[in-house]
Amino acid sequence: MPKRKTKPWQYASTITIAVALACMLVPQTVAAAEKMPSPEDMWAVIQAQQRQIADLIKRLDITDGKIEATEHKVEVTEQKVAETEEKVEAAGAMIEETHAQNASGGDGWWQRTSLGGYGEMHYNGGNADEIDFHRFVLYVGHEFNDRIRLKSEIELEHSIAGEGKNGEVELEQAFVEFDINDQNTTRAGLFLIPVGIMNETHEPPTFYGVERNPVEKNIIPTTWWEGGVSWATRFGSGFSVDLAAHSGLDVPDTGGNAYKIRSGRKKVSKAPAKDLAYTGRVKWSGMPGVEVAVTGQYQGDITQGNTDTEAFFIEAHTNIQRGPFGLRALYARWDLNGPEPKMLGRDEQYGWYVEPSYRTEVPGGEAGIFVRYNEYDMAAGGMGDSKYTETSFGINYWPHPDVVLKFDYQFQNAPQGEAGDDRANLGVGFQF
Amino acid sequence: MQFCLRHCILACVMLTLALPAASAKDVYQDPSAFVADAFGGAAPEPKLLWVTRKLKPRVREILDRNLGQLRIRYWARESRTVWILDEIGKTKPITTGIVIDNGQIAQLKPLVYRESHGWEVRYPFFTDQFIGLTLNNDNKLSEHVDGISGATLSVSALKRVARLALYFDAQVSAKHD
Known part of the structure; x- marks a missing residue:
């Protein structure tokens, strides 16, 4: 099969399309380059984020401390409630015993007379x-x-x-x-x-x-x-x-x-x-x-x-x-x-x-x-x-x-x- | 004839006094046995209901007097509570066991009776009247309970402890709900 010879006008059209595409792409690339932060800006952002992270970690430590303190307080309170219950139980038992003794244990004549x-x-x-x-x-x-x-x-x-x-x-x-x-x-x-x-x-x-x-x-x-x-x-x-x-x-x-x-x-x-x-x-x-x-x-x-x-x-x-x-x-x-x-x-x-x-x-x-x-x-x-x-x-x-x-x-x-x-x-x- | 009769009577009196002592305290069932029976033979650990300031007005309304107790011991499992309560009939306290199930009286039984009159209240023909009764909003039993002639005060005492047990049951049930 004989090789087909390219005509000059065919080269021209190819170059024209390439130029046209290049013209379309160049403004977009320039715009993107204009929006990208500079390395300095990026560094500043990173530093700010690091400060925020450090602050959050600090707050978390404080919260953990507070939780621990609260837990301790709850434990102490529970202990006190238990102690109070024991005291109330003892007081109730004593009052009931006293009441029972007064009601029937004394055996005075007045307790047997109605x-x-x-x-x-x-x-x-x-x-x-x-x-x-x-x-x-x-x-x-x-x-x-x-x-x-x-x-x-x-x-x-x-x-x-x-x-x-x-x-x-x-x-x-x-x-x-x-x-x-x-x-x-x-x-x-x-x-x-x-x-x-x-x-x-x-x-x-x-x-x-x-x-x-x-x-x-x-x-x-x-x-x-x-x-x-x-x-x-x-x-x-x-x-x-x-x-x-x-x-x-x-x-x-x-x-x-x-x-x-x-x-x-x-x-x-x-x-x-x-x-x-x-x-x-x-x-x-x-x-x-x-x-x-x-x-x-x-x-x-x-x-x-x-x-x-x-x-x-x-x-x-x-x-x-x-x-x-x-x-x-x-x-x-x-x-x-x-x-x-x-x-x-x-x-x-x-x-x-x-x-x-x-x-x-x-x-x-x-x-x-x-x-x-x-x-x-x-x-x-x-x-x-x-x-x-x-x-x-x-x-x-x-x-x-x-x-x-x-x-x-x-x-x-x-x-x-x-x-x-x-x-x-x-x-x-x-x-x- | 009269002379002989009088001497016979005197002899009877002397014989009576010489008879072995028996307690006036008629124990129809030991309270712990009653509680065990109410739970099929195995009673749960007892609990305590504190008669707080909130409870006192209605307790007084039911009894027409202050209860005079700080705490009431009771036994509970699922929908059932058991109460052992004392209330004076005429002059002596009657110890009564009351089983409440789902807010209704399942059983009421005098366990220890110390009065010399009104002994009929121990029999099922009287106590069965309480089965199924509940407490109205005005603290009264939901149905009329017929009394026993000559035992009015003992009957009233049992009605009061029935109402009291229903009220206490409602209090502990409300706590668990």
């Missing part, structure tokens, strides 16, 4: 129309040891006692209680008879109505205490049995109150002891808020040798408080065997009542309303009209569980020849 009590003041309208501080009771208990204790109550009735005064000072309870074991307890002394709903539990905040109901007052007769011995046994499932042998009633056999049960209480004040009485009670309280009990009593001669009048007593009741609903129902009856009480119709004396109630929370406490129907007859064996009926309704307000304000109104139908006492009653009561 105080309590209750009281109530009434306004009675109707025929009575009077204000009366009905009773103030002071309870004193003392533990001789873990199994022997004293329980006592002293009562002041009607504010003032003494010659010609309305009131009385009475010893309502004073007995020594012995624990035989977990299930058995005995008592000796002056104690409340285990009967009825109110005879043993009659603190004002525990019942409705300003005055105690007339059935338990006149038929049982509440509050009823005697001197003697008793034995209480508790079984599982809520059953318990009480047996008691004690001084008996001594009813008058002449006069307007002849053979009236309430008139037979001698209150263990030089009471005749020719004829003791024997009481037994079976109680079941095996469901919350429910109590069912039956009490029986026998006394060989309720006149203590005057007329040879044998007495039998039976009482049954239920006391229910389930949720807001309450129900009390009680029946009691005396049978006196002898010609004298039979002649007066007092060979049979009975009474019963039923009392539904409703209790609920209200602002500042609790309130309850009740209605009660009572029927009782202290000469039911006679032919004449001797029956009392009484219907009461009212309200209790408890600003505190141990303090109560009461209002009720009663309608009473008395036997022929007596005026019924319809009246309003107001009361305030407390226990502590």
